[in-house]
Amino acid sequence: MIERHLLKLRARAPVGADEEQAIRDAVGEVRTYPADHVVIRAGQRIEASTLLLDGIMCRYKDLSEGQRQITELHVSGDFVDLHSFTLKRLDHNIMTLTPCRVAMVPHEKLGQITERFPHLTRLYWFTTNMDAAIHREWELSLGRRTALSRIAALFCEMRLRLEVVGMTEGETYALPLTQTDLAECLGLTPIHVNRTLKELREQGLVQFKSGRVTILDWDRLRDVAEFDPAYLYLGPIPL
């Protein structure tokens, strides 16, 4: 059940048998949600963190007219709100973008992990730092990248993050999002996304069709995005 979560952690640091058992013991209730379901609302009291097992979820904030800005996408193996362990309420919402299956990890159990497993605690601290790094990269995109390189950068990021958890097949991966979802990630509109996707396809860089991304030219796609994967901290880290 937590295999993808372990893949994500082990890409950065070894997870011992006792640590793995501690994670397994901490996992409680499993829940399923339909697509487009708000799972956590900003401000609500939270007593368990949500570990995403299957599907795609996002963090978002919005304005009164309903304009939504997605601030990060989450894939299988991610905690969507490990930071709620210390914050206890979030300043943003969390929703599903596809049907999802999640496991609840009570904060009480996370507290026990922090007391008994310092190395695993540092590894979890690392993952919240990585979320912050992803937010910074998205800030760069939203503030400075063109629409073309914004989409290119997102497709690069999702490829590498999904690769870590074994969810790519060669140059393709499933990303079952709508143009509206992409627009909300990228600070664009569905029309603008649609037009830019066509440009990416015509330039032979990447194709997005029926919820599937096919990388046509990885090197050029990275160039167009000025994508530097350093912010994803993909390699081992001495913790």
Added chain:
Amino acid sequence: MARYYLNIRNGGGYVEDMEGQELPDLAAARLQAIEGVRSVLSEEARQGEIDLSGSIEIADQAGNILLILPFSDAVHLRLNEKEA
């Protein structure tokens, strides 16, 4: 709610909306089209060349074109002071 398809026709060619969006009515679809055009034009403005010659075709599920929104209808242009 109904499904509306917002196809783009401009200098870059024709971009068909394969996906569509669920919207309350045609007026909402027109607003989506206006926002979409403004988003595209703002990007063009950043790059220094604005092409107002395109249009958005709003179609229903059956492919009937319900409304055509010229890009120029999505923005007010003031080219000199007395037009203000």
